Amino acid sequence: MRFIWRPKGKDIPLGEWNNNTHEMLVQVKKAKQWVRKNPDKEPALFFKPEPEKNYLSFHDAWSIYWKHYCEKTKEKTANDRRNKWTILLQYFGQDRPIKDFEIANGGKKLIREMQEKLFFDRGVYSEGKRNRQIMKGLFQYGIFKEWIDSNPALYAHPDERLNETYKKTRTERNQHIKWKYIDHFLNDISDNFKNYNLTDLATKLHMLMAIRAGVIVRLQWSWYNAEEELWTIPAQTPGLKRLKHQVGEEYDHKIPSTPEINKLIDKLRAINASKKHVFHSAYEGVNQHLSEDVIHDRLMEISGTKQSGHGWRKVFVEGTQVGGFKQFIIDRCIGHLGHKQGSWGHYDTGEFIPERRKCMEWWTQELVNKGLII
Numbered sequence: 001m002r003f004i005w006r007p008k009g010k011d012i013p014l015g016e017w018n019n020n021t022h023e024m025l026v027q028v029k030k031a032k033q034w035v036r037k038n039p040d041k042e043p044a045l046f047f048k049p050e051p052e053k054n055y056l057s058f059h060d061a062w063s064i065y066w067k068h069y070c071e072k073t074k075e076k077t078a079n080d081r082r083n084k085w086t087i088l089l090q091y092f093g094q095d096r097p098i099k100d101f102e103i104a105n106g107g108k109k110l111i112r113e114m115q116e117k118l119f120f121d122r123g124v125y126s127e128g129k130r131n132r133q134i135m136k137g138l139f140q141y142g143i144f145k146e147w148i149d150s151n152p153a154l155y156a157h158p159d160e161r162l163n164e165t166y167k168k169t170r171t172e173r174n175q176h177i178k179w180k181y182i183d184h185f186l187n188d189i190s191d192n193f194k195n196y197n198l199t200d201l202a203t204k205l206h207m208l209m210a211i212r213a214g215v216i217v218r219l220q221w222s223w224y225n226a227e228e229e230l231w232t233i234p235a236q237t238p239g240l241k242r243l244k245h246q247v248g249e250e251y252d253h254k255i256p257s258t259p260e261i262n263k264l265i266d267k268l269r270a271i272n273a274s275k276k277h278v279f280h281s282a283y284e285g286v287n288q289h290l291s292e293d294v295i296h297d298r299l300m301e302i303s304g305t306k307q308s309g310h311g312w313r314k315v316f317v318e319g320t321q322v323g324g325f326k327q328f329i330i331d332r333c334i335g336h337l338g339h340k341q342g343s344w345g346h347y348d349t350g351e352f353i354p355e356r357r358k359c360m361e362w363w364t365q366e367l368v369n370k371g372l373i374i
Contacts, residue, residue, distance in 0.1 A: 056147055058101075059094035065141045074236075074244045084131055091118060098147050101139065107152030111135065115157050125163035132157070176311030177303065179318040186371035188302055201268055202279050202290055203298045204374070206309070208261050208364050210316035211253070211335055213295040213309045214239025219278040229262070230353070231255040233335075239292065240335055253335045256357035260364035263374045319366065325359045328352070333359055 062085065070078050091114060101107035111132060119128030136153035143151060177185050193200040206216045215233055224231050235242045235251035242251050257265075265278075272280045277289040296309030307315075313334050320330050333356050368374065 055097045055099065057094060058092055058096045058098055059089055061098040061142055061147055062089065062138060064145075065138045068141065069137070072244055076238065081134060084134055087118070088114070088131060088135065098142060101152050102148055103150040103152050107150065108155060111152050111155075112157055115159070120157070120159045120162075125160060128157065129160040129163065132160075173308075174311040174314065175306055175308045176314040177307050179315060179322055182315060182319070183370045185303055185307060186367060190371055190373040192302055196267060196271065198271065198279060198281065198290060199294045199298055201264065201271075203295050204372070205261070205264055205268075206295050207312060207367065207372070208258070208264065209255055209360075210313060210333060210363065211255065212239040212241070212313070213292040215253075215335075216295065217277075217279050217290040217292045220276055221273070221278060222276075224257070224265075229257040231257060242337075246337075251337070254351060254353060254356075255333075256353060256360050258357075258361045258364040260368055260374050261360075316363065320359055320363055323359070323362050323366065325362070329355050329359050332356055 066082075066085070069081070073081070092110070099105060101110060115128040115132060119125065119131065132153050136151060139148060139151040139153055142148040189204070193204065202213075202216055205219075206213055209216065209231075211233070215237055216239075218237055218239065219231070219233075223233060231254065233240060233253040233255065235247050235253070237253075240253055268278050272278060275288075279290040280288055281290050282288070292309075299307045299309055299312065316334060317330055320333070329352060332352060
C-alpha cells in the first residue's frame with residue numbers, strides 16, 4: 001500500500017496490510033486529517049512518528065541558559081548576542097545533543113572547526129574569538145547544571161591572536177584630532193554649522209558636555225535642575241553603558257552646566273521647549289528624538305573623517321589633562337564608573353560636583369577660546 005501526497009508529488013510506502021481494506025481506509029482517512037492540521041510536516045511522520053528525545057539538545061540547553069542570561073543583561077546587548085546565537089544554532093544544529101560538546105567527545109574540535117569555517121577563513125578573527133567566548137558562557141552554565149562535565153570553549157584558538165596583527169592594518173576606529181590641532185577644527189565647525197540646525201546644535205552640545213552621543217540625543221528637559229545648574233541623567237539611559245543591575249541615584253550621571261552650555265540650551269528652548277526631549281524630532285519615528293548617528297556623521301563630515309563621535313571623548317580627556325585636572329575628576333566627567341570597581345567601589349560614593357564643575361567650566365570656555373562659536 002502507498003499513501004500519495006499530491007501537493008508535494010510524493011508517495012509513501014506503507015507496507016503490506018494483508019487485504020484488511022477497512023483498517024487500511026481508516027488509517028488513510030486519519031492521515032489526510034493529520035496532513036490538513038500539519039501542512040508543513042511530512043506525512044511520513046504520521047505513519048512513523050519521530051522517537052522521543054531522551055537527551056538534552058543544544059537548543060534546549062541554550063533556551064534555559066538564555067532566560068538566565070537575559071535576566072542580568074540589558075536589552076540592546078541581549079539582541080546583539082541573540083543574533084550571534086542564531087548563527088551558532090544553525091551551524092551546529094538545534095537537535096545536536098549537548099553532550100556532543102564534551103571535550104572527551106571531540107567538543108574542542110567542534111569549536112575549532114566552527115571558528116575556522118565561519119570566521120577565520122574570511123579573516124574575521126575578532127568575531128571568531130567573540131563567538132567562542134559566548135559559547136563558553138553556555139557551557140560554564142551547563143557544568144553548574146550538570147548537563148556537561150567540561151567546557152570546550154575555554155581554549156583559545158591560536159589564530160585569535162591574528163586579530164592584533166589585523167588591527168594594525170585596518171582603519172583606525174574612534175578617530176580623533178590631537179588637542180594641539182583642535183583650533184583649526186573648531187574654526188571649521190564655526191564657519192560651517194548653522195545657528196538653529198538641530199543636528200548642528202546636538203553636535204555642539206556633545207562637544208561641550210563630552211558625554212556619549214546616545215545620551216545627548218535622549219536629553220529631556222525634566223532632567224535639568226535650573227537652581228543647581230545640573231543635569232541628572234538616569235542610570236539606565238542608553239549611552240551611559242550601565243549594567244542592568246546598576247539602577248538608582250547611585251548610578252545616575254550628573255553634568256554640571258556652564259555659561260556656554262546654558263547659552264546653547266537657550267537656543268534649543270526656542271525650538272523644542274514644549275517637547276519632552278531637548279532634541280525632539282518629528283522625523284525619527286517612535287523615538288521622537290534625533291538619531292545618535294547624526295552626531296558622529298556630522299563630525300566625520302566636517303573633519304574629513306579625522307574626528308569621530310566617540311573619539312571626541314579622547315579629545316576631552318587629552319584637553320582636560322593639559323588643563324591640569326586629575327584623573328578621577330575627568331573619569332567622572334565622561335561618565336565612567338572606574339571608582340565603583342573592586343573593594344574600593346563599596347565605599348566610594350563621592351560625586352565631586354564642585355571639582356567637576358570647575359573642569360567643565362574650564363573645558364567649555366577653552367573650546368570657545370580656541371574658536372568654537374556657540
